[in-house]
Amino acid sequence: MSNFKIVFSGPVGAGKTTAIASISDFAPVSTNENASDMTRERKPQTTVALDYGVMKLDGREKIHLYGTPGQERFNFMWDILTSGGLGLVLLLDNTRKDPLKDMTFFIDSFRDYISQTALAVGITQTDIASVPRLDIYNKKLREMKISAAVFEVDARKQADVSLLVQSLLFTIDPGLEY
Amino acid sequence: MRDEMLSSILSELNGTSADIEASAIISIDGLMIAAMLPQGMDEDRVGAMSAAMLSLGDRTSDELGSGELEQVLIKGDTGFVLMIHAGKDAVVTVLAKPKAKLGLIFLDVKRAAENIEQIL
Numbered sequence: 252m253s254n255f256k257i258v259f260s261g262p263v264g265a266g267k268t269t270a271i272a273s274i275s276d277f278a279p280v281s282t283n284e285n286a287s288d289m290t291r292e293r294k295p296q297t298t299v300a301l302d303y304g305v306m307k308l309d310g311r312e313k314i315h316l317y318g319t320p321g322q323e324r325f326n327f328m329w330d331i332l333t334s335g336g337l338g339l340v341l342l343l344d345n346t347r348k349d350p351l352k353d354m355t356f357f358i359d360s361f362r363d364y365i366s367q368t369a370l371a372v373g374i375t376q377t378d379i380a381s382v383p384r385l386d387i388y389n390k391k392l393r394e395m396k397i398s399a400a401v402f403e404v405d406a407r408k409q410a411d412v413s414l415l416v417q418s419l420l421f422t423i424d425p426g427l428e429y
Numbered sequence: 430m431r432d433e434m435l436s437s438i439l440s441e442l443n444g445t446s447a448d449i450e451a452s453a454i455i456s457i458d459g460l461m462i463a464a465m466l467p468q469g470m471d472e473d474r475v476g477a478m479s480a481a482m483l484s485l486g487d488r489t490s491d492e493l494g495s496g497e498l499e500q501v502l503i504k505g506d507t508g509f510v511l512m513i514h515a516g517k518d519a520v521v522t523v524l525a526k527p528k529a530k531l532g533l534i535f536l537d538v539k540r541a542a543e544n545i546e547q548i549l
């Protein structure tokens with residue numbers, strides 16, 4: 252049995268907690284608490300420490316899934332949670348004011364980690380806001396000299412999140428079987 | 430008015446024991462509501478760390494069968510950090526000296542937390 256750890260990050264409301272719940276093989280650990288900040292306008296609760304779930308692949312590989320809080324005041328958790336991780340799933344909410352700026356901010360914040368591991372980007376809520384489109388994100392990533400797969404995902408859909416995670420795992424280890 | 434009452438609870442708390450060095454009231458999502466912290470200590474960090482620790486304490490206590498969380502206690506070689514719920518939407522965080530008499534501090538902080546809960 253081998254163990255992998257990957258980390259989900261991105262702004263508040265992007266769907267990190269939902270995504271981990273969608274693909275975890277057991278009830279995830281979450282630390283959702285009532286929001287009193289700006290988050291409250293979007294959703295009632297917010298992650299203050301971490302989300303945790305596990306996804307098993309073909310009965311031998313275990314993927315440990317850790318989600319971070321989205322607000323910058325929790326960035327000490329970003330450091331803690333990335334330790335020992337093999338990749339980052341960055342979720343971006345297409346309905347936010349400037350999701351490209353969100354992407355740049357999170358890539359800059361996780362730059363050291365990404366440079367040693369791998370990155371996959373998932374754009375959520377594209378059913379509500381169809382722009383910016385994927386080619387815009389890809390262009391920005393090329394400008395930033397970052398290589399990463401970008402998908403539209405609905406964090407509520409197991410198949411969507413699973414595909415995103417698998418594309419990340421494939422970048423980490425092309426030999427993995429699903 | 431509310432802010433003044435909260436501040437006065439904190440200054441009273443800091444006054445009850447010479448071992449209490451600082452205290453703060455924080456929303457459960459990590460934002461400072463009232464604080465009496467040493468100069469230079471970053472309120473945002475204290476707030477976010479308190480919220481993260483308390484939330485993990487809640488989950489751990491529950492999942493490992495220790496029941497409802499009463500407090501989180503952190504011991505470092507130069508002091509203690511104590512965190513207690515003040516109702517379900519706030520946390521009281523207290524910094525105490527390394528030789529502090531914890532039993533007394535627990536009682537004082539618990540009483541302060543009950544008063545804070547009334548006001549919030």
Ligand SMILES: Nc1nc2c(ncn2[C@@H]2O[C@H](COP(=O)(O)OP(=O)(O)O)[C@@H](O)[C@H]2O)c(=O)[nH]1
Pocket residue numbers: 261262263264265266267268269270294296297298321375376377378379404405406407
């Ligand atoms: N319409 C729509 N809602 C989504 C999509 N992905 C996630 N959501 C919802 O967006 C919210 C995301 O909240 P949460 O998972 O707490 O976000 P977090 O702050 O990143 O952990 C949830 O209410 C999800 O049901 C999507 O693709 N479309």
Ligand SMILES: [Mg+2]
Pocket residue numbers: 267268269297298318319320
């Ligand atoms: Mg969350």
